Amino acid sequence: MMFENNIDIEHPVHDVRVDAMKNFEMKGFPSKKEEAWKYTSLNSLQKVDFSIFPKEVNALEYKDVKKYFIHEIDTYKIVFIDGIYSSYLSETTHDGVDICLMSSALTKPMYKPVIDVYFNKVASKDESLTTLNTAFSREGAYIYIPKNKMPKKPVEILHFATGNESTLMLQPRNLIIVEENAELQVIERHQSLTSNEVLTNSVTEIFAAKNAIVDYYKVQNNVGSASLIDNTYIDQKDKSVVKVHTFSFGGKLTRNNLNFYQNGEYIDSTMKGVTILGEKQHVDHHTLVHHIEPNCESHQDYKGIYGENSTGVFNGKIIVEKLAQKTNAFQQNNNILISDKATINTKPQLEIFADDVKCSHGCTIGQLDEEALFYLQSRGIPKKEARALLMYAFANNVLQSVRIPELKTRINKLIANKLGVNLGFDL
Amino acid sequence: MAYTEEELKKELETKEYEYGFYTDIESDTFPNGLNEEIVIAISKKKEEPEWMTLWRLESFKYWKEMVEPEWANVRYKKPDFQAISYYSAPSSQPKYDSLDEVDPELLDTFKKLGISLDEQKKLAGVAVDIVMDSVSVATTFKKTLAEKGIIFCSISEAIREHPELVKKYIGSVVPQKDNFYAALNSAVFSDGSFCYIPKGVRCPMELSTYFRINQAGTGQFERTLVIADEGSYVSYLEGCTAPSRDENQLHAAVVELIALDGAEIKYSTVQNWYPGGKDGVGGVFNFVTKRGLCEKNAKISWTQVETGSAVTWKYPSCILKGDNSIGEFYSIAVTNNYQQADTGTKMIHLGKNTRSTIISKGISAGKSQNSYRGLVQVNSRAENARNFSQCDSLLMGNECGAHTFPYIEVKNKTAQIEHEATTSKIGEDQIFYCNQRGIPTEKAIALIVNGFSKEVLNKLPMEFAVEAQKLLEISLEGSVG
Numbered sequence: 034m035m036f037e038n039n040i041d042i043e044h045p046v047h048d049v050r051v052d053a054m055k056n057f058e059m060k061g062f063p064s065k066k067e068e069a070w071k072y073t074s075l076n077s078l079q080k081v082d083f084s085i086f087p088k089e090v091n092a093l094e095y096k097d098v099k100k101y102f103i104h105e106i107d108t109y110k111i112v113f114i115d116g117i118y119s120s121y122l123s124e125t126t127h128d129g130v131d132i133c134l135m136s137s138a139l140t141k142p143m144y145k146p147v148i149d150v151y152f153n154k155v156a157s158k159d160e161s162l163t164t165l166n167t168a169f170s171r172e173g174a175y176i177y178i179p180k181n182k183m184p185k186k187p188v189e190i191l192h193f194a195t196g197n198e199s200t201l202m203l204q205p206r207n208l209i210i211v212e213e214n215a216e217l218q219v220i221e222r223h224q225s226l227t228s229n230e231v232l233t234n235s236v237t238e239i240f241a242a243k244n245a246i247v248d249y250y251k252v253q254n255n256v257g258s259a260s261l262i263d264n265t266y267i268d269q270k271d272k273s274v275v276k277v278h279t280f281s282f283g284g285k286l287t288r289n290n291l292n293f294y295q296n297g298e299y300i301d302s303t304m305k306g307v308t309i310l311g312e313k314q315h316v317d318h319h320t321l322v323h324h325i326e327p328n329c330e331s332h333q334d335y336k337g338i339y340g341e342n343s344t345g346v347f348n349g350k351i352i353v354e355k356l357a358q359k360t361n362a363f364q365q366n367n368n369i370l371i372s373d374k375a376t377i378n379t380k381p382q383l384e385i386f387a388d389d390v391k392c393s394h395g396c397t398i399g400q401l402d403e404e405a406l407f408y409l410q411s412r413g414i415p416k417k418e419a420r421a422l423l424m425y426a427f428a429n430n431v432l433q434s435v436r437i438p439e440l441k442t443r444i445n446k447l448i449a450n451k452l453g454v455n456l457g458f459d460l
Numbered sequence: 461m462a463y464t465e466e467e468l469k470k471e472l473e474t475k476e477y478e479y480g481f482y483t484d485i486e487s488d489t490f491p492n493g494l495n496e497e498i499v500i501a502i503s504k505k506k507e508e509p510e511w512m513t514l515w516r517l518e519s520f521k522y523w524k525e526m527v528e529p530e531w532a533n534v535r536y537k538k539p540d541f542q543a544i545s546y547y548s549a550p551s552s553q554p555k556y557d558s559l560d561e562v563d564p565e566l567l568d569t570f571k572k573l574g575i576s577l578d579e580q581k582k583l584a585g586v587a588v589d590i591v592m593d594s595v596s597v598a599t600t601f602k603k604t605l606a607e608k609g610i611i612f613c614s615i616s617e618a619i620r621e622h623p624e625l626v627k628k629y630i631g632s633v634v635p636q637k638d639n640f641y642a643a644l645n646s647a648v649f650s651d652g653s654f655c656y657i658p659k660g661v662r663c664p665m666e667l668s669t670y671f672r673i674n675q676a677g678t679g680q681f682e683r684t685l686v687i688a689d690e691g692s693y694v695s696y697l698e699g700c701t702a703p704s705r706d707e708n709q710l711h712a713a714v715v716e717l718i719a720l721d722g723a724e725i726k727y728s729t730v731q732n733w734y735p736g737g738k739d740g741v742g743g744v745f746n747f748v749t750k751r752g753l754c755e756k757n758a759k760i761s762w763t764q765v766e767t768g769s770a771v772t773w774k775y776p777s778c779i780l781k782g783d784n785s786i787g788e789f790y791s792i793a794v795t796n797n798y799q800q801a802d803t804g805t806k807m808i809h810l811g812k813n814t815r816s817t818i819i820s821k822g823i824s825a826g827k828s829q830n831s832y833r834g835l836v837q838v839n840s841r842a843e844n845a846r847n848f849s850q851c852d853s854l855l856m857g858n859e860c861g862a863h864t865f866p867y868i869e870v871k872n873k874t875a876q877i878e879h880e881a882t883t884s885k886i887g888e889d890q891i892f893y894c895n896q897r898g899i900p901t902e903k904a905i906a907l908i909v910n911g912f913s914k915e916v917l918n919k920l921p922m923e924f925a926v927e928a929q930k931l932l933e934i935s936l937e938g939s940v941g
Contacts, residue, residue, distance in 0.1 A: 355859070370870060370873035373872065377870045378867070378868065380865065381866060382863075382865050384863045386861045388885045391883075392882065392884070395879065397877060397878050398868065399876045399878075400874065
């Protein structure tokens with residue numbers, strides 16, 4: 034094993050890693066033959082010889098990367114440069130809540146009771162890329178919010194890739210625990226600063242205890258040479274509310290595996306997504322909501338606008354177990370194709386074993402309403418702006434549930450920018 | 461009669477197979493097993509020309525290299541393909557000119573099924589090409605059809621009499637190596653129906669074939685080929701009932717429809733094969749490949765009512781090759797006890813301005829599993845393609861499952877696709893609404909279930925709609941109250 038000298042055998046989670054490694058060795062990278070990867074090929078990524086452990090520590094100046102932060106507001110920041118923690122750019126805390134590093138949580142004895150209970154407990158021990166991460170991940174964010182607490186400000190998790198290494202594979206691992214009645218807001222972003230290939234294989238585990246509220250925002254607007262495989266596993270208990278927003282505007286290949294497990298009653302799980310793609314970009318949203326107990330709800334709303342040669346995939350799966358009576362599960366996926374060479378593949382999937390449920394999914398693929406376009410043009414709005422306005426309106430619905438106003442403004446600007454127009458009003 | 465949802469559930473669960481009887485007719489059956497000799501023997505038995513024998517052998521070669529598909533959402537014990545006899549025909553072989561010559565026992569079977577041939581001859585105006593096990597034994601109304609130039613006969617006869625048509629179209633929509641069961645069927649198909657409608661002819665009657673599986677342990681491999689020439693119209697009915705058997709019976713049919721420019725084919729199926737006992741023993745395995753090809757301005761419409769079979773694996777599909785062609789799929793699938801159904805459709809949009817509609821209704825009861833699996837594919841040159849899909853599931857009891865697997869692949873920006881699916885039980889508020897307006901609960905349930913499946917039942921031809929409602933056992937309209 035080439036990695037052995039880099040691996041700490043004495044590490045507390047060494048056994049977990051060994052098992053994960055075994056599983057990955059057995060399974061390898063997923064191929065298109067597997068149903069879950071039918072529409073997304075990793076072949077182009079496998080050809081690249083990625084370096085897994087960066088050789089040198091790189092530094093960045095805040096002014097150079099300021100624009101990637103939600104700098105209008107004060108936030109806790111956990112910043113990584115080429116997978117290594119940058120204390121210079123970060124702002125962590127242990128004041129009542131723990132917002133710090135995975136590496137210290139894994140090694141310091143005081144965190145051991147928590148790690149034993151939660152680490153790698155909801156993440157799949159079977160899915161090959163997740164186990165790859167379990168085996169090799171060394172760093173990430175660790176957030177622990179105790180009972181009845183709420184951090185003063187949102188948390189930003191940023192991963193920068195400097196490209197000083199020719200090609201880089203990053204394996205960040207986040208563990209987020211929100212205890213009873215606690216609340217948390219997280220913004221996550223992966224940003225590459227060069228045109229060298231970067232592949233990020235990220236795993237995030239979120240545990241939301243009774244009555245906990247978690248808002249998680251994923252901003253994906255990376256450069257065309259960066260790929261992201263994001264695996265998020267969420268374990269929810271009674272009456273918890275977890276919302277995950279995914280904004281996908283860039284990157285070469287983005288795969289979002291979003292898995293919700295509802296281990297309690299009266300749970301609300303919400304997934305929202307806006308995807309606007311161009312060039313040869315590829316985004317694959319894979320969601321799973323597992324309704325295990327009664328009286329829970331789930332809401333999914335994904336909007337996609339696909340231009341140029343881009344490809345979009347949406348595969349949403351809802352499983353309702355026998356016990357999960359009175360489940361309400363809704364899924365909505367709307368897409369607009371604006372180029373002849375763009376492709377959209379969608380597969381909304383329901384697997385239902387309980388009879389007293391309301392489940393529905395809707396999926397549309399279409400174009401902008403010609404009449405609406407004409408209406409706007411007849412009122413003196415140029416065609417390009419009118420189109421952008423309509424597309425903006427199409428996507429905007431999803432933004433309404435964003436609870437950080439500055440982030441909303443930022444996303445609005447990104448959308449306008451992506452659509453290539455000045456909308457003529459301040460968003 | 462009080463009729464509540466509970467009772468309906470119970471009735472569905474306890475409903476024994478009504479058509480489970482077995483006619484003792486001396487059969488000419490091949491030994492079990494499958495090899496090249498058997499394939500050649502079947503071909504010889506059917507007095508087929510050499511090209512057909514070669515075609516079968518080629519299919520057999522493909523089949524040997526293929527593996528059984530496992531992606532469907534069904535669990536069953538795989539059939540042993542070497543333990544099946546691939547040919548069985550009623551032994552009284554000579555061709556009949558009139559019904560009087562037909563084995564009276566056979567006629568008796570049909571009477572039990574409610575298809576009295578002579579009666580139909582007089583009243584219904586339906587030409588019936590009866591396939592009992594594998595050989596076509598009676599054909600009616602041939603003359604009326606012949607006057608119009610319509611060819612309606614068994615496929616073996618067509619191979620002998622109209623080789624140019626068969627040779628041109630067989631395997632053109634479902635290629636030999638399309639899938640495991642299609643390859644198997646291509647190698648060993650025993651009989652089936654052939655239909656050709658000449659240019660501009662509107663077929664004056666509904667064509668129908670009753671398939672039956674009779675001989676124990678006999679796989680039935682039907683092959684149907686329907687060709688509608690330019691501007692013609694045909695409505696084809698297929699109805700199925702089979703006697704109770706405790707061992708699983710395999711049925712792997714292939715249906716090919718070809719609608720040339722401006723033609724229209726309406727293909728309706730009622731399938732009520734033995735679904736297995738209440739404990740999940742026995743039942744028919746139904747692995748069918750059905751596909752239609754639409755040329756310019758053509759239309760193919762599939763309607764199916766699936767109530768039988770232990771395992772169903774069936775996806776009637778449309779290839780919308782020509783511009784302005786239309787594909788439709790209307791389906792009701794009812795599963796009960798331990799039945800498993802994985803059914804749906806594929807709409808492949810290739811031509812410009814092509815349109816497709818999918819309406820699928822699934823009703824699951826008992827411990828059954830009911831899946832909808834569909835594909836809507838719009839290729840890059842299919843400008844202005846339009847699709848509307850709707851899949852609704854109704855669950856009765858908490859031990860059954862309803863699943864949907866819709867695949868949508870779009871490569872053209874002018875496409876308009878709408879897909880929606882719902883799963884629910886009969887809503888308390890719906891019943892309340894009816895109650896409030898003076899409709900008793902039992903009638904309300906009848907009303908709701910009937911309304912649930914009405915969209916599809918309406919698409920069936922009159923002759924079938926009645927039978928379908930009967931078979932559904934939820935044909936509550938008028939029978940409850």
